Amino acid sequence: xxxxxxxxxxxxxxxxxxxxxxxxxxxxxxxxxxxxxxxxxxxxxxxxxxxxxxxxxxxxxxxxxxxxxxxxxxxxxxxxxxxxxxxxxxxxxxxxxxxxxxxxxxxxxxxxxxxxxxxxxxxxxxxxxxxxxxxxxxxxxxxxxxxxxxxxxxxxxxxxxxxxxxxxxxxxxxxxxxxxxxxxxxxxxxxxxxxxxxxxxxxxxxxxxxxxxxxxxxxxxxxxxxxxxxxxxxxxxxxxxxxxxxxxxxxxxxxxxxxxxxxxxxxxxxxxxxxxxxxxxxxxxxxxxxxxxxxxxxxxxxxxxxxxxxxxxxxxxxxxxxxxxxxxxxxxxxxxxxxxxxxxxxxxxxxxxxxxxxxxxxxxxxxxxxxxxxxxxxxxxxxxxxxxxxxxxxxxxxxxxxxxxxxxxxxxxxxxxxxxxxxxxxxxxxxxxxxxxxxxxxxxxxxxxxxxxxxxxxxxxxxxxxxxxxxxxxxxxxxxxxxxxxxxxxxxxxxxxxxxxxxxxxxxxxxxxxxxxxxxxxxxxxxxxxxxxxxxxxxxxxxxxxxxxxxxxxxxxxxxxxxxxxxxxxxxxxxxxxxxxxxxxxxxxxxxxxxxxxxxxxxxxxxxxxxxxxxxxxxxxxxxxxxxxxxxxxxxxxxxxxxxxxxxxxxxxxxxxxxxxxxxxxxxxxxxxxxxxxxxxxxxxxxx
Numbered sequence: 001x002x003x004x005x006x007x008x009x010x011x012x013x014x015x016x017x018x019x020x021x022x023x024x025x026x027x028x029x030x031x032x033x034x035x036x037x038x039x040x041x042x043x044x045x046x047x048x049x050x051x052x053x054x055x056x057x058x059x060x061x062x063x064x065x066x067x068x069x070x071x072x073x074x075x076x077x078x079x080x081x082x083x084x085x086x087x088x089x090x091x092x093x094x095x096x097x098x099x100x101x102x103x104x105x106x107x108x109x110x111x112x113x114x115x116x117x118x119x120x121x122x123x124x125x126x127x128x129x130x131x132x133x134x135x136x137x138x139x140x141x142x143x144x145x146x147x148x149x150x151x152x153x154x155x156x157x158x159x160x161x162x163x164x165x166x167x168x169x170x171x172x173x174x175x176x177x178x179x180x181x182x183x184x185x186x187x188x189x190x191x192x193x194x195x196x197x198x199x200x201x202x203x204x205x206x207x208x209x210x211x212x213x214x215x216x217x218x219x220x221x222x223x224x225x226x227x228x229x230x231x232x233x234x235x236x237x238x239x240x241x242x243x244x245x246x247x248x249x250x251x252x253x254x255x256x257x258x259x260x261x262x263x264x265x266x267x268x269x270x271x272x273x274x275x276x277x278x279x280x281x282x283x284x285x286x287x288x289x290x291x292x293x294x295x296x297x298x299x300x301x302x303x304x305x306x307x308x309x310x311x312x313x314x315x316x317x318x319x320x321x322x323x324x325x326x327x328x329x330x331x332x333x334x335x336x337x338x339x340x341x342x343x344x345x346x347x348x349x350x351x352x353x354x355x356x357x358x359x360x361x362x363x364x365x366x367x368x369x370x371x372x373x374x375x376x377x378x379x380x381x382x383x384x385x386x387x388x389x390x391x392x393x394x395x396x397x398x399x400x401x402x403x404x405x406x407x408x409x410x411x412x413x414x415x416x417x418x419x420x421x422x423x424x425x426x427x428x429x430x431x432x433x434x435x436x437x438x439x440x441x442x443x444x445x446x447x448x449x450x451x452x453x454x455x456x457x458x459x460x461x462x463x464x465x466x467x468x469x470x471x472x473x474x475x476x477x478x479x480x481x482x483x484x485x486x487x488x489x490x491x492x493x494x495x496x497x498x499x500x501x502x503x504x505x506x507x508x509x510x511x512x513x514x515x516x517x518x519x520x521x522x523x524x525x526x527x528x529x530x531x532x533x534x535x536x537x538x539x540x541x542x543x544x545x546x547x548x549x550x551x552x553x554x555x556x557x558x559x560x561x562x563x564x565x566x567x568x569x570x571x572x573x574x575x576x577x578x579x580x581x582x583x584x585x586x587x588x589x590x591x592x593x594x595x596x597x598x599x600x601x602x603x604x605x606x607x608x609x610x611x612x613x614x615x616x617x618x619x620x621x622x623x624x625x626x627x628x629x630x631x632x633x634x635x636x637x638x639x640x641x642x643x644x645x646x647x648x649x650x651x652x653x654x655x656x657x658x659x660x661x662x663x664x665x666x667x668x669x670x671x672x673x674x675x676x677x678x679x680x681x682x683x684x685x686x687x688x
Contacts, residue, residue: 036081036158038680043687044073044147046140051684053078057677058668062255069140071258074684075267076144079252080170083269084148085159086248087178088167089582090270093216094177095120099314101165102582108314109211115310115322117331117367119180125370126180127173134375138172141272144684145170162599163582176372178270183367183392185213186221187292188426192519202294202361205333210625217581219244219625222426223611225414225433226285226398228406229421229441235404235637236421236447239276239285241266242616242630247578247603247650251275251631253670256381263381264643264670266631272374274381276633281383283637286390286397287412289426293364302332302360331368333361366392398424404637429622432461432612440614450614451634452646452667461612462495462507465522469510472541479545482552485565486510497610497617499571504610506551509573512620513547521621575618575626576606578648605629605648607665633670642669 038055051074054062061078065071080087092098096114099107114120127135149167152160160167190206213219223242228235243250256263265277268288276285305325312320325332371392379387385399388409396410408415412424416434419441423434436458440450450456473479473487486506493503511521522540583600605628609615618628635643649666669676 038682040680041683041685042077042147044077044684045143045687047073047684047686053682053684054678055680055682057679058666060253060255060668060670062257064257066258068258068260069136071256072137072140072272073144075254075256076141076170077147077682077684078144078254079267079269080145080148081157082252083248084152084157084167085163085165086246086581087145087170087270088149088160088165090178090181090216091167091170091174093212094123094174094181096312098215099312101315103315106211106215108312109208110215111312111314112322113208113212114181115312116324117184118310118324118326119184119367120177122367122370123177123180123372124173126176126372129370130372135172137272137378138175138374141175142170142172147684175271176374178268179273179372179374179392180367182218182268182271182273182288183290184365185216185218186288186290186393187365188222188289189220190292190294201333213244213625215581217244217246217248217579217629218250219623219627221288223429223616223622223627224287225423225425225427225430227418227421227423227434227437228398228400229418229447230404231420231441231446235400235406236634237283237285237398237400237637238447238451238632238634239266240616240630240632241275241288242627244625244627244629245575245578245618246629247580247600247648249631249648250629253645255670260382265381266633272377274377277380278635278643279381279383281402282380282385283400283635284380284397286393286395286409287426289394289396290392291364291366291394295362295364296359297362299359301362305332326368328369329364331363331365333363394426396424396426398422400637402637427611429611432459433614435460436614447634448644451632452644455608456614457496457498457608457610459495459497459610459612462493465511466490466493466495466507468522469544472537472544473548476541476545480549480552483545483549486548486552489565497570497613497615498608499569499606501570502565502568504570505568505573508570508610508619508621509551510544510548513551514544515621516624517547518543571606571608574606574628575620576628577602577604578629578650579603603650605665642671644668645670
């Protein structure tokens with residue numbers, strides 16, 4: 001009897017194990033089971049010769065072709081194979097057609113913004129004005145993209161297959177539409193002045209721009225920076241691109257080889273933008289920032305501009321009209337709207353101007369004209385600096401010639417001298433990084449000793465700021481015990497943003513809360529920390545007390561003791577989460593591949609650092625749209641030296657690799673002259 005009972009238990013256990021393996025296999029197939037064939041032979045239209053795309057283990061393509069256009073076809077293919085879904089979503093947003101894919105109020109807002117700005121229309125106009133050779137480059141690139149989009153099952157772009165979406169053909173001008181979209185995302189933030197009276201329609205317009213950034217998880221590009229320094233016989237060049245909270249990388253490294261020689265570039269999928277790169281003649285870095293301004297003009301200033309109607313369609317075919325006024329250089333925003341409904345084929349919302357207000361807003365952005373900067377980036381590939389003129393983007397950047405001479409392009413907001421070099425950026429926060437960089441370079445350290453895995457997380461901004469904060473709080477008798485403990489951590493802080501630091505979390509959260517309440521962060525030299533017992537000082541002290549107590553109570557673990565700060569470490573509290581934009585319930589129907597949502601859930605990439613240190617990490621001090629997504633690279637200006645790259649390591653083509661990646665940060669060497677493990681070689685041949 002015991003034997004039969006034991007046998008039944010074994011049989012039941014086997015059945016449970018088999019069922020578990022079956023469920024695991026199904027989950028694996030839907031979430032991780034698609035494998036790209038990197039050794040395929042692919043037909044592409046209009047190739048003049050064969051193109052080889054060699055895929056390194058780090059998924060960097062090495063593209064070899066006999067002509068430029070063939071090489072760009074290979075680049076388009078490599079972009080689409082790795083990034084077809086984000087490219088297609090960016091295009092859909094740029095064209096104002098996201099609502100034809102996803103329902104909801106948010107997508108309607110996004111389409112309305114795009115149609116209002118005229119991104120797609122202006123991109124098409126820019127394409128028509130290009131020279132024939134410039135059009136041919138875009139045509140070649142689109143041919144490579146379509147080799148994937150038209151055959152997703154053969155090319156096995158797993159992200160695209162799991163999404164269930166079926167993007168249309170990539171037209172050559174679509175690359176300019178994505179370029180325009182990125183330029184708008186990269187516009188400099190509007191800085192409200194005390195004299196401004198921002199009326200509801202302007203606030204609404206700016207809030208809708210934020211919806212676009214929230215959906216794409218692209219939060220602007222002004223936090224990037226670059227620096228160059230000559231140490232001994234070497235000239236070091238550092239690049240940083242910060243782009244938001246997207247798990248979809250904004251950039252793809254590539255090695256390009258055709259008649260111009262070899263280029264190692266940072267490319268933007270969907271475009272012919274190369275914001276960083278180097279070849280035998282030149283190394284470069286350019287910020288993807290674009291100028292923007294807003295001004296109030298008297299009512300009637302836009303009266304000579306004829307109104308235009310633009311149509312927005314959703315996925316059910318419903319249409320709405322948008323009326324705008326643009327003179328080709330600027331966009332006029334009426335102060336308020338009157339809503340008017342008129343019976344057409346269906347109920348359609350028309351917009352009339354309200355002329356009772358005393359002024360209109362005029363928005364200035366070069367993207368309101370039909371422009372493109374693809375020729376400027378192409379000249380960088382050619383090593384021709386005389387033709388590097390930007391129109392859509394600001395063109396703020398740094399150039400380094402092979403013999404070690406550097407020069408600044410454009411007019412970057414920050415331009416800080418370094419020992420033997422210079423740092424540039426478009427954010428004032430970069431000045432704190434420059435201060436620390438001067439300190440470490442003056443001490444004799446080389447870049448390889450404080451970059452990458454050898455992280456320097458000391459912040460020169462923090463020391464005087466904390467001293468002032470403690471001075472304001474020391475004499476207060478109305479602090480909670482938890483707030484007093486938080487001040488103790490600050491008092492013993494070494495002013496570094498390491499993962500284990502509790503004081504870093506206290507300081508960052510405190511200043512972020514203060515910023516949310518009063519729209520500025522106390523500066524170390526601010527009179528707010530003055531010792532005089534004035535009414536202003538008392539008011540500031542009260543504000544700081546309230547925000548400190550609020551922050552400490554919010555971050556405390558309800559299950560921990562009132563004075564336990566063990567879960568308040570910087571590696572746990574910083575804004576270090578990245579997202580796959582469309583894989584969220586508010587944008588994609590829940591019925592579409594639920595299993596795939598596990599694969600595309602948010603990912604924590606928290607690491608040590610801060611915007612005021614040499615290592616970038618996101619903070620809520622700067623904005624309510626933090627930017628943990630960052631790409632960094634550096635090299636010495638010698639032909640034998642590799643380009644050391646640090647980026648997010650989110651490749652998950654292997655089983656359970658999402659959970660087994662030991663370090664979310666990946667360090668790679670971009671150099672085709674060294675032996676690198678290759679996972680496949682794609683041969684592109686003419687389809688004719």
